[in-house]
Amino acid sequence: MPKTKFQDFIFSIIMVICMVYWMTFFNKAIDQGLSYGLFLDALREMWPEVCIAFLVQRYIARKNADRLVKNYLSVVKGPSSFFIPVINAAGNVMIMAPIMTFLINLLHNGFTTDLGLLWCKRVIFNFPFALCIQTFYVGPFVKFVYKKISRFL
Numbered sequence: 001m002p003k004t005k006f007q008d009f010i011f012s013i014i015m016v017i018c019m020v021y022w023m024t025f026f027n028k029a030i031d032q033g034l035s036y037g038l039f040l041d042a043l044r045e046m047w048p049e050v051c052i053a054f055l056v057q058r059y060i061a062r063k064n065a066d067r068l069v070k071n072y073l074s075v076v077k078g079p080s081s082f083f084i085p086v087i088n089a090a091g092n093v094m095i096m097a098p099i100m101t102f103l104i105n106l107l108h109n110g111f112t113t114d115l116g117l118l119w120c121k122r123v124i125f126n127f128p129f130a131l132c133i134q135t136f137y138v139g140p141f142v143k144f145v146y147k148k149i150s151r152f153l
Contacts, residue, residue, distance in 0.1 A: 016054045016057055026125075061095040069091040
């Protein structure tokens with residue numbers, strides 16, 4: 001995977017864009033119902049969230065998620081190679097989902113008396129979805145794309 005800081009930067013951008021797109025799509029589908037126009041709406045409206053998610057990922061989540069995963073792996077003896085990507089995805093989602101859900105609720109709703117309730121409701125929906133797509137869809141897709149473009153970086 002990424003070997004230089006520039007490669008890591010590119011990998012992070014691709015991952016954040018993909019995750020934010022699907023999380024935006026998912027949350028809009030919960031609010032508005034599923035429709036074909038939602039695919040384009042999510043693409044148009046995701047860019048403020050992409051900027052926020054990139055900053056959170058680079059400066060908050062990465063270090064803490066790595067620490068969580070290392071602590072977990074030091075306790076669990078010899079997980080199979082299948083579970084290592086799942087554990088890494090879980091560590092990242094454990095940090096990103098609550099923080100991003102809070103920040104996006106704050107961005108869209110402002111400080112309201114219901115902010116805590118909105119946050120709890122969204123985390124309940126967002127966490128399992130984020131974990132599933134990070135582990136089984138977006139993570140493998142981004143790794144595939146990165147491998148294809150990494151020879152040019």
